[in-house]
Amino acid sequence: xxxxxxxxxxxxxxxxxxxxxxxxxxxxxxxxxxxxxxxxxxxxxxxxxxxxxxxxxxxxxxxxxxxxxxxxxxxxxxxxxxxxxxxxxxxxxxxxxxxxxxxxxxxxxxxxxxxxxxxxxxxxxxxxxxxxxxxxxxxxxxxxxxxxxxxxxxxxxxxxxxxxxxxxxxxxxxxxxxxxxxxxxxxxxxxxxx
Amino acid sequence: xxxxxxxxxxxxxxxxxxxxxxxxxxxxxxxxxxxxxxxxxxxxxxxxxxxxxxxxxxxxxxxxxxxxxxxxxxxxxxxxxxxxxxxxxxxxxxxxxxxxxxxxxxxxxxxxxxxxxxxxxxxxxxxxxxxxxxxxxxxxxxxxxxxxxxxxxxxxxxxxxxxxxxxxxxxxxxxxxxxxxxxxxxxxxxxxxx
DNA sequence: ACCGTATGCAAGCACTCACTTGCATTGACC
DNA sequence: GGTCAATGCAAGTGAGTGCTTGCATACGGT
Numbered sequence: 001x002x003x004x005x006x007x008x009x010x011x012x013x014x015x016x017x018x019x020x021x022x023x024x025x026x027x028x029x030x031x032x033x034x035x036x037x038x039x040x041x042x043x044x045x046x047x048x049x050x051x052x053x054x055x056x057x058x059x060x061x062x063x064x065x066x067x068x069x070x071x072x073x074x075x076x077x078x079x080x081x082x083x084x085x086x087x088x089x090x091x092x093x094x095x096x097x098x099x100x101x102x103x104x105x106x107x108x109x110x111x112x113x114x115x116x117x118x119x120x121x122x123x124x125x126x127x128x129x130x131x132x133x134x135x136x137x138x139x140x141x142x143x144x145x146x147x148x149x150x151x152x153x154x155x156x157x158x159x160x161x162x163x164x165x166x167x168x169x170x171x172x173x174x175x176x177x178x179x180x181x182x183x184x185x186x187x188x189x190x191x192x193x194x
Numbered sequence: 195x196x197x198x199x200x201x202x203x204x205x206x207x208x209x210x211x212x213x214x215x216x217x218x219x220x221x222x223x224x225x226x227x228x229x230x231x232x233x234x235x236x237x238x239x240x241x242x243x244x245x246x247x248x249x250x251x252x253x254x255x256x257x258x259x260x261x262x263x264x265x266x267x268x269x270x271x272x273x274x275x276x277x278x279x280x281x282x283x284x285x286x287x288x289x290x291x292x293x294x295x296x297x298x299x300x301x302x303x304x305x306x307x308x309x310x311x312x313x314x315x316x317x318x319x320x321x322x323x324x325x326x327x328x329x330x331x332x333x334x335x336x337x338x339x340x341x342x343x344x345x346x347x348x349x350x351x352x353x354x355x356x357x358x359x360x361x362x363x364x365x366x367x368x369x370x371x372x373x374x375x376x377x378x379x380x381x382x383x384x385x386x387x388x
Numbered sequence: 389a390c391c392g393t394a395t396g397c398a399a400g401c402a403c404t405c406a407c408t409t410g411c412a413t414t415g416a417c418c
Numbered sequence: 419g420g421t422c423a424a425t426g427c428a429a430g431t432g433a434g435t436g437c438t439t440g441c442a443t444a445c446g447g448t
Contacts, residue, residue: 152345
């Protein structure tokens with residue numbers, strides 16, 4: 001059924017840009033090139049369609065994992081962070097909208113955030129492994145390091161186009177600076193990057 | 195004129211919760227206990243009223259500065275970060291909504307973000323001063339430290355009620371952990387907090 | 389006592405919203 | 419050729435939208 005996917009894609013696209021209330025069934029039908037009635041026959045209501053569209057969009061998010069065994073921390077983290085930042089940036093409009101809509105539509109939250117928690121768990125595991133291998137020092141909270149790095153990447157990705165001038169200038173520089181700062185806090189001895 | 199402030203407050207409150215489209219002139223009038231016609235007589239249009247309401251809300255944000263001369267970095271930063279986090283948290287609903295509405299209503303952006311940039315500048319100055327005084331080491335990017343700390347606080351504050359389980363558990367612990375992590379990255383010698 | 393300003397009230401305008409109904413058309417499978 | 423499910427089209431429902439008009443009422447300054 002090509003119609004179904006077409007409708008879900010159009011809905012996600014409109015929702016990201018216009019929010020729940022702005023995403024009208026008329027606009028969805030027009031963008032999908034489908035009659036408005038078809039939308040109701042296939043999904044029953046606007047609400048079902050929107051929730052399903054957000055669910056699919058979130059499920060599409062690539063699962064990008066850190067290496068099982070850390071070797072070159074900086075290289076691996078920078079590469080991972082760049083990919084992760086790219087993914088977030090692609091979806092920044094949808095993410096901003098969801099953050100605002102969670103209050104009125106809490107049913108969106110579980111489906112949209114499941115990925116984030118898994119990613120945090122993966123990074124925590126990675127740092128734990130690195131510490132076990134002596135690649136980072138025995139002190140410093142790995143949770144704090146993980147949350148701060150992920151928050152920094154997240155914020156930069158979702159505010160970059162909408163609030164230029166509230167962060168670092170270039171994306172690559174920002175990613176590298178965040179990773180370096182994180183590793184400096186976890187370094188086994190001073191001046192690891194000096 | 196009590197009516198004016200009443201209307202602005204009601205508007206800001208509704209806008210934070212329901213967004214631009216959800217904030218209807220009927221709801222505003224009802225919440226403010228004012229006739230809907232009065233709203234149009236005083237502000238001309240819904241758009242003027244909304245922009246003005248967001249402007250006032252942002253202007254109300256307390257300006258909370260770091261000490262001119264750094265002495266006890268950790269204590270000063272923790273105290274400042276806790277206050278800053280509190281302010282952000284109070285306005286988290288409005289902030290989330292604005293982040294989503296910036297795309298459709300870019301006129302909101304300048305008025306709403308002016309404070310954030312000043313705050314970042316203040317922290318950068320504070321770190322620069324601290325480095326000059328030898329309270330932090332000569333290496334490590336102060337911009338990265340500033341952006342990461344502010345992003346971490348910002349994210350924690352605006353996602354705390356809407357995405358529990360995506361960060362650290364208690365607010366106070368989170369704030370302290372973020373500051374510690376930041377200082378560890380900037381520390382003049384290893385193990386400053388050991 | 390008079391006047392201007394601010395507000396309320398009732399009604400209405402043209403428009404959009406989510407959603408429904410009834411009927412015609414298509415196309416695939418038997 | 420006949421059946422059935424999927425889709426389109428035209429029209430309409432009741433509710434909500436931003437905004438306007440006309441008129442009544444209050445209150446303060448002169």
